[in-house]
Amino acid sequence: MQAGTPLVAAIYSRVSDDTRGDQRSVEDQDEENLEACDSNGWKVPAGGRYSDNDISASRFSRKERPDWDRLLGDLAASRYHVLVIWETARGDRKLARWIEFLDLCRDLGILIHVTSHQHTYDVRKRRDYKTLAEEGLDSADDSELTSERLLRDKRKAAKRGLPHGRHLYGYKRIYEIGEDNRRRLVGVVPDEEVRTAVGRGGTVTEYTHAGVCAAVAGTSSFQGLLVCRRSGWPDGRRGRAFER
Known part of the structure; x- marks a missing residue:
């Protein structure tokens, strides 16, 4: 690479739970990451922005992270000199995969800029590698701790007869x-509005096939009903709802 030629950077953003469905946290990360690139004179080419919205990076997640996997492939192809992430936990919370990522960057001489640290790491240097490896360990441990807390809370709620899972x-x-002005659960009862809508066109069992579900969910009997959070009616969710 010739002296004076700007480094080519990729930016990656991720948020685990986008409860509002507006990707605001991802956009905020993108904005700060782009500012870091501008201040360092790094060029972000077309296609150099990667993001996975509403997807966890822990071992407990069942979702794939398509943009992270695509980014790793592009890094392995030496398309970038720098990767910019807002914090290390945005990368990978699985320790083994995080170490593989660090090894890839070390082997190819790819710099890692962590925007929240206001620091650019060169993992070819022992101290920088150790720092980011320890960050990966902390991120993995945070995921384990969060899982333990959630399971403990669910067990307590179940013993007390309180809701402790997904709202059916x-x-x-x-x-x-x-x-004390605090809400207390009195009971869980069938939602007659939903059951009436489901039953208008026929029996519940007629709606279990995904193709039929798609047609039924688009009919007027479902207009105005609150459906699945953010994502509408995925086929599997429709089937499970109607089977109930």
Whole structure:
């Protein structure tokens, strides 16, 4: 590479749970990462921005991260000199995969800029490699700790007869406000509005096939009903809802 030629950078952004469905956190990361590239004189080419929205990087996630996998392939093809991420946990929370990523960058001489650290790491240097390896260990441990807490809370809720899992479609939870102004669960009952809509066109069992579900979910009987969070009606979710 000739002296004075700007380094080519890729930026990667990720958020585990986009509860609003607006990718705001990903956009915020992108903005700060691009500012870091500008301030360092790095060029982000067309196609150099990668993001996985609403996807966890922990070992407990069941979702694939297509852009992270695509980025790793492009890094292996030596398309970039620098990778810019907002924090190390945006990368990979699986320790073995994080170490593989660091090894790839070390072998190819790819720099890693962590925007929240305001620092660019060169993992060919022992101290930089150790720092990011320890960050990966901390990220993996945070995932384990979060999982332990969630399981403990679910067990406690189950023992007390409180909700402790996904809210099943077709049912609603009834709460009352106590003297301390806090909500308390009274019971879980069928949601008659949903059941009436499901039953208008025929019996529940007629809707279990994914193709039929797709047609039924688009009919007027479902208009105005609250459906699956953010994503509408995935085929498998439709089937499970109607089977109930």
